[in-house]
Amino acid sequence: MLFSGGRKHSVALKSNGTVWTWGHNNAGQLGDGSNSDSNIPVQVTGLSNVIAIAGGSEHTLALLSNNTVWAWGSNSNGQLGNGTTNDSPTPVQVLNLTGIVSIATGLDHSIALKADGTVWAWGFGSYGQIGNGTNNGTNTIAAQATGLNGVTAIEGGYGHSLAVRSNGTVWAWGYNNYGQLGNGNNIDSNIPVQVSNLSGVVKVAGGFIHSLALKSNGTVSAWGYNNYGQLGDNTTIDKNTPVQVVSLTGAVSIAAGDNHSLALKSDASLWGWGYNFPGPLGMVRS
Numbered sequence: 001m002l003f004s005g006g007r008k009h010s011v012a013l014k015s016n017g018t019v020w021t022w023g024h025n026n027a028g029q030l031g032d033g034s035n036s037d038s039n040i041p042v043q044v045t046g047l048s049n050v051i052a053i054a055g056g057s058e059h060t061l062a063l064l065s066n067n068t069v070w071a072w073g074s075n076s077n078g079q080l081g082n083g084t085t086n087d088s089p090t091p092v093q094v095l096n097l098t099g100i101v102s103i104a105t106g107l108d109h110s111i112a113l114k115a116d117g118t119v120w121a122w123g124f125g126s127y128g129q130i131g132n133g134t135n136n137g138t139n140t141i142a143a144q145a146t147g148l149n150g151v152t153a154i155e156g157g158y159g160h161s162l163a164v165r166s167n168g169t170v171w172a173w174g175y176n177n178y179g180q181l182g183n184g185n186n187i188d189s190n191i192p193v194q195v196s197n198l199s200g201v202v203k204v205a206g207g208f209i210h211s212l213a214l215k216s217n218g219t220v221s222a223w224g225y226n227n228y229g230q231l232g233d234n235t236t237i238d239k240n241t242p243v244q245v246v247s248l249t250g251a252v253s254i255a256a257g258d259n260h261s262l263a264l265k266s267d268a269s270l271w272g273w274g275y276n277f278p279g280p281l282g283m284v285r286s
Contacts, residue, residue, distance in 0.1 A: 028089025128190025129174030157206030179240025230274030
């Protein structure tokens with residue numbers, strides 16, 4: 001079973017390809033045809049053969065085995081990608097999008113990776129997080145991120161987007177007030193820019209306004225907002241270029257929350273750093 005979390009709702013993908021959700025449902029983000037909150041899992045209506053899920057703020061995405069993408073919930077900025085701004089409590093297909101192999105969400109935008117290595121995005125784009133050279137607040141149809149190919153992994157933050165290319169470099173676009181694009185400045189970008197001094201990366205993670213990268217050697221780098229120590233470099237100073245998380249090796253997976261960060265090591269231990277009230281780091285080592 002796979003899990004994903006939205007702002008106030010949770011999503012689970014079962015081995016039989018069905019999707020189950022629970023939590024807040026004001027915009028239909030549970031996908032059961034209603035707008036009623038649920039404190040137990042409910043099945044998403046009319047959806048099967050799902051292979052991946054992603055939860056945004058108040059919307060949810062699903063990738064089917066036929067490589068199409070379906071979405072439901074809030075659509076005020078076009079984050080469902082169906083050509084409208086109408087919320088939907090049941091899944092609708094994202095238009096003009098086929099051959100998809102991976103999906104991700106930001107707060108109110110959505111991202112998809114095609115088998116040909118190109119990246120597509122839709123939804124809220126005022127910070128440039130669609131990556132197509134515009135700053136439109138509403139994007140109801142998926143648009144291709146400019147000048148980006150050979151991509152192997154994608155992720156979304158609050159208002160920024162991240163991609164790993166096959167050569168191990170990382171590219172970012174969108175909101176950059178705290179340096180979360182990692183390119184040495186704090187200026188938003190509506191086209192992908194390369195994260196500075198970073199190579200050998202296999203996975204990225206987008207937090208609220210910070211970013212993480214997992215390298216093939218098992219180390220983790222971080223950049224962006226650092227007020228709570230979420231960059232893990234023994235400071236609370238923001239960084240607009242990557243810094244290595246100290247005393248962390250053997251990492252095999254990473255995740256980023258609003259203001260905290262997590263890493264899973266090859267020995268199955270979980271490590272966390274950053275904001276810890278009321279306890280998002282749990283009992284993990286830090």
